Structure formats: C-alpha cells, structure tokens
Amino acid sequence: MPPYKQPIPVHVTSEIGTLKRVIIHSPDSGLGKVVPSKAQDWLFEDIVHLDTMRKGEYDYYIKILLYFLDPEKVKGKIKEIDAAANQRNFYKPEHPDYFNSDKVIDPQYLLADILEVTDVKMRLIASICAVERCSYTTQGQLMEMEPKELSKTLISGTLPDKSMIFAPIPNFIFTRDIGIVINDHVLLNKPAKIARTREALLTQYIFYNHPLFADLREKIIELPESEHHFLLPDGEKDNKLVTLEGGDVMMVSANHLLIGCSERTSPYAANQVIKVLFEKNVVEKVTVIWIPKKRDYMHIDTIFTQVKKDVWVLLGTLSKKGEELEKRDVMESLMDGKVTDKLKIVQFIKDKDKPVHFEYLEDLLDDISKHDLQSGKKTRFIYSGNNEFPFGVREQWTDSCNLLAVKEGVVIGYDRNDKTVEAFRNTGFDVICAADLLHAFESGHLSPQTMENTLILLPSAELSRARGGSHCMSMPLFREKI
Numbered sequence: 148m149p150p151y152k153q154p155i156p157v158h159v160t161s162e163i164g165t166l167k168r169v170i171i172h173s174p175d176s177g178l179g180k181v182v183p184s185k186a187q188d189w190l191f192e193d194i195v196h197l198d199t200m201r202k203g204e205y206d207y208y209i210k211i212l213l214y215f216l217d218p219e220k221v222k223g224k225i226k227e228i229d230a231a232a233n234q235r236n237f238y239k240p241e242h243p244d245y246f247n248s249d250k251v252i253d254p255q256y257l258l259a260d261i262l263e264v265t266d267v268k269m270r271l272i273a274s275i276c277a278v279e280r281c282s283y284t285t286q287g288q289l290m291e292m293e294p295k296e297l298s299k300t301l302i303s304g305t306l307p308d309k310s311m312i313f314a315p316i317p318n319f320i321f322t323r324d325i326g327i328v329i330n331d332h333v334l335l336n337k338p339a340k341i342a343r344t345r346e347a348l349l350t351q352y353i354f355y356n357h358p359l360f361a362d363l364r365e366k367i368i369e370l371p372e373s374e375h376h377f378l379l380p381d382g383e384k385d386n387k388l389v390t391l392e393g394g395d396v397m398m399v400s401a402n403h404l405l406i407g408c409s410e411r412t413s414p415y416a417a418n419q420v421i422k423v424l425f426e427k428n429v430v431e432k433v434t435v436i437w438i439p440k441k442r443d444y445m446h447i448d449t450i451f452t453q454v455k456k457d458v459w460v461l462l463g464t465l466s467k468k469g470e471e472l473e474k475r476d477v478m479e480s481l482m483d484g485k486v487t488d489k490l491k492i493v494q495f496i497k498d499k500d501k502p503v504h505f506e507y508l509e510d511l512l513d514d515i516s517k518h519d520l521q522s523g524k525k526t527r528f529i530y531s532g533n534n535e536f537p538f539g540v541r542e543q544w545t546d547s548c549n550l551l552a553v554k555e556g557v558v559i560g561y562d563r564n565d566k567t568v569e570a571f572r573n574t575g576f577d578v579i580c581a582a583d584l585l586h587a588f589e590s591g592h593l594s595p596q597t598m599e600n601t602l603i604l605l606p607s608a609e610l611s612r613a614r615g616g617s618h619c620m621s622m623p624l625f626r627e628k629i
C-alpha cells in the first residue's frame with residue numbers, strides 16, 4: 148500500500164505540543180463565487196480576491212506548515228515550486244504535481260480517494276443531492292464523474308464546465324470547525340449554520356471511509372440529537388438543539404477539555420459531549436465557557452488561544468483586565484461604550500457532584516497552565532491590541548487571538564494586527580513575516596527545530612475577511628505530548 152493509504156496515528160493532548168499532522172483545506176474556487184447578496188448567509192462579511200488569497204497569503208501558510216511537518220516536500224525547492232511556469236500546481240490537490248503530503252492533508256484529496264469506491268460514491272452523492280435538493284438528472288451526472296473532478300465539484304458546487312449546481316462551502320478552509328481530536332478520539336461536529344452542513348457530511352464520510360482512519364472507526368464520536376427531538380413543538384426545539392463546532396472545543400491537556408457555549412455551540416450539545424466523554428473515560432475534566440452569542444465571538448477560539456504552557460493570547464474586554472480597566476475609569480467606558488460582557492465559566496469533574504466556578508477567563512487559563520500543564524512559571528497574558536482602546540476589539544475581529552501553535556511558543560498569526568504584534572514583542576517574542584522566514588529556512592539561517600518564542604506573521608488582507616485565523620484553518624490530527 149502507498150503511505151497515503153495506511154492508517155495513521157491520531158492523537159492530540161494539547162494545544163501546543165509539536166504539531167505532526169494536520170488537516171487543512173486550500174481556498175477552492177467556491178470562495179471566488181461568493182456574491183454580496185449571499186455573503187452574510189454564507190458567513191462572510193465581504194467579497195474576497197481569490198487569487199491574492201491563494202498566491203499572496205494561503206500558499207505561505209502551506210509552505211510554512213510543510214517546513215515544520217514535512218520538510219522534504221519544500222526544503223530547497225521553494226523557488227521552483229513558485230516559478231510562474233509551474234502555475235501553482237504544487238498547491239492543487241487534483242494535479243499530478245500536488246505536494247501530496249500525509250502530514251499536511253487536504254480533505255479534497257481524501258474525498259477523491261473515497262469516491263473511488265462505488266458504494267461510497269453513490270451514498271455520498273445521494274446524501275448531498277438530498278441536502279442540496281438536486282434533481283435526479285444531476286445525481287446521474289455526478290455519478291458519471293471521475294473521483295478527482297467529483298471531489299472538486301462536491302466542495303466548490305461547480306461542474307468542470309463551470310456551471311454551478313449548488314452553493315459553495317467557502318468556510319471549508321476553516322477545518323478546525325469540522326471535527327476535533329480529543330486524545331485518541333475524534334468528535335465530529337454538528338454545525339449550527341446551514342451554510343456549513345455539507346462540510347459536516349463530507350467530513351463524516353471521510354472519517355468513516357478513508358483508509359488513513361481505519362484504526363479510528365471505533366473512536367469516532369457523533370453527537371446524538373435529543374430523544375424524540377422531531378416531536379418537539381417549534382418553541383421548545385431551541386433549548387434542545389444539538390449544535391457544536393470545533394472552534395468551540397479545545398484540548399488543553401490530556402485530562403481536560405474546554406467547550407464554549409456560543410452562537411454556534413448549544414448548551415445541550417456541551418451536555419451531550421460531557422456525558423459521552425465521561426462515559427468513555429476520554430477525559431476527566433470538562434470546562435464550559437459561556438460567551439456572548441455575537442457574530443464577533445462566534446467560537447471561543449476567536450477570544451483566546453494558547454501560545455506556550457505559561458502564555459496565552461486573549462481579548463481583554465471579556466476578561467479580568469477588561470473589568471479592571473472599567474473600574475478604574477468609569478467615564479472612559481461611558482464615553483466609548485466599552486462594556487464587559489461577563490463570561491460564565493463552570494468546570495465539571497468526573498464523579499464529582501459539585502462543579503467548580505471560575506470568575507474570570509484569566510483564572511481558568513492560569514489554573515490550566517499551573518495545574519494541568521505544570522508550567523512552574525507565572526502565567527503571562529498577551530492582550531489583543533495590547534488592550535488599548537479601540538485596538539483590542541478591532542484586532543480581535545481580524546483574529547489577533549486566533550493563533551496556531553506549530554510547536555510550544557512558535558505560533559502563526561496575521562500580519563495586520565499591529566498592536567497585538569507589539570504586545571508579543573514586549574513579552575519577549577521574536578516576530579518574523581512568512582516570506583522572511585521562508586528565506587531564512589531556505590538559506591539555512593533558521594530551522595524549525597531550533598526556533599522558539601516566535602510569532603510568524605501571515606499576510607492577511609483577504610484571509611481575514613473570511614473571519615477566521617490560523618487556528619480556525621487547522622484541524623490537528625497529531626501533536627507530540629508536552
């Protein structure tokens with residue numbers, strides 16, 4: 148069997164252990180089909196320029212991930228890969244020159260693999276056509292397609308002749324939200340928004356059918372709906388909704404999972420997750436964080452992420468810091484409308500009746516650093532926008548708090564969040580932009596193994612308009628233990 152077909156280990160016990168395998172999805176043509184009248188429904192606030200997003204931004208993300216996770220694919224080859232004559236073929240999952248890594252994995256590639264099996268192909272086409280309300284003729288047409296082309300079509304919604312048969316799924320680049328690895332289990336998502344339904348369906352088929360995940364089948368967790376949910380009158384349905392997206396789930400240490408209750412993840416789903424995980428003995432502790440149901444904070448990973456055992460980046464206005472500032476200067480808050488939306492944080496421990504309450508986000512994060520991760524150091528907090536009004540909220544909106552750790556202390560973020568970058572520098576971090584980092588890797592001045600305490604800046608004018616950062620654009624499958 149070629150390496151891509153052998154089962155791979157799947158295991159994540161933290162947010163910061165050295166990243167070894169990850170699922171990402173390069174912006175497909177569907178992102179270039181978003182129209183203003185649909186942008187809100189499809190969860191975009193703006194129209195992105197696809198070419199710039201790919202060449203000028205996302206391709207850097209891929210090269211950096213490959214340098215850290217699968218260096219042979221890129222080391223010494225960057226010039227060649229990006230030569231105009233090669234037309235970005237290295238980045239196209241359907242092309243023979245595709246980088247084809249089993250460490251940095253695109254679901255489009257996996258989907259093409261599983262569509263080789265006729266039974267899977269038939270069932271998936273039927274399911275998608277039911278959801279997308281396609282005609283019987285369209286189903287037949289899809290059945291005739293080659294797996295690689297079909298995979299592209301099922302994602303982008305566009306046939307090879309460029310006609311559109313259903314809506315794109317432009318948020319598929321945010322692979323964080325499709326599923327989450329919790330120790331050696333994977334929890335599949337139940338998206339809250341219709342725009343993300345097809346992503347969940349494709350992911351379900353990939354995890355249940357691709358040979359890479361053959362050893363994982365018994366460990367896939369799907370959340371059941373509440374019993375007899377279909378009998379509930381409309382008014383009562385809301386309380387029993389089971390919706391959950393990966394941006395609200397964080398594996399902070401082997402025994403401890405965080406779940407956000409947000410615009411996207413319902414309390415009922417959080418309850419189901421806790422039940423299943425405790426029953427299966429997957430974790431001992433689950434902390435639920437209620438955040439305001441607002442577009443700006445769609446998931447908890449838009450409010451905070453982890454950088455090192457003892458360092459976190461977070462939004463000040465929702466934290467202790469925010470409240471301290473408010474108390475200090477009432478007038479300022481009256482003038483600028485800065486209001487602290489208080490979070491509610493409750494921790495459940497297996498076999499203990501009484502949950503533990505945390506007043507502030509910093510208290511919880513400090514507890515994780517000191518007790519779960521044994522950092523042995525004073526916990527440090529880096530605030531979005533350096534906590535200066537109005538930069539904290541401005542930069543949070545462009546994902547200053549949504550960083551992906553490729554190893555402990557080395558994180559990828561966006562280049563546009565100047566004040567947050569300044570805050571990183573003040574905390575002793577090096578800051579380097581993606582292009583300079585690649586030069587330094589190619590010339591041998593830096594190496595992924597020796598780098599530490601660094602914020603890597605990704606160009607982000609287009610990517611940030613899709614409302615997600617590098618944390619959202621990654622679904623870690625394997626991280627080394629810390």
Ligand SMILES: NC(=[NH2+])NCCC[C@H](N)C(=O)O
Nearest residue numbers: 190321394446613614615619
């Ligand atoms: N984990 C995340 N924060 N994901 C961001 C998803 C952004 C996407 N446009 C949406 O609204 O769904």
